[in-house]
């Protein structure tokens with residue numbers, strides 16, 4: 312009776328694997344690049360993460376270079392080579408523990424649904440079945456797709472609800 316119950320951790324409203332591609336970014340058409348993505352709806356934000364096991368791509372997509380550069384900048388004198396190595400190892404182990412130990416994936420990109428729209432994509436947008444087209448106020452257009460009919464219907468409903476709930480923000 313000493314402590315009030317702590318509020319629940321912010322629950323994700325929906326998450327699943329989906330196939331995703333951007334078709335427009337900042338108002339400009341971009342080439343389709345369909346990829347499977349762990350998709351999480353949290354509040355009015357849609358988060359696309361690399362799927363489970365996508366960890367090694369963290370190393371390959373340039374962020375390792377960024378960590379190495381930061382470590383190098385801080386270890387600017389040759390005698391501080393040991394500092395550089397320690398910095399690199401610590402940074403990498405931190406990232407890998409977050410990604411694998413925490414059972415989470417790093418966000419690849421996020422979109423703000425406030426002021427956006429969702430509708431079933433027309434046939435000229437994709438030859439695939441069950442494709443949703445999401446447009447954001449920032450000029451991003453995405454296609455999201457699943458072969459699972461009921462799953463994509465749930466997403467359609469959830470995204471519509473989210474967009475109308477946050478319409479006036």
Ligand code: I3S
Nearest residue numbers: 332342343344345435436437438439442454
């Ligand atoms: O709308 P598009 O350009 O016909 O989309 C297809 C292409 O992106 C294609 O890639 P390449 O043009 O690089 O070969 C993809 O492989 C297809 O999956 C795209 O079409 P769908 O209809 O699957 O969205």
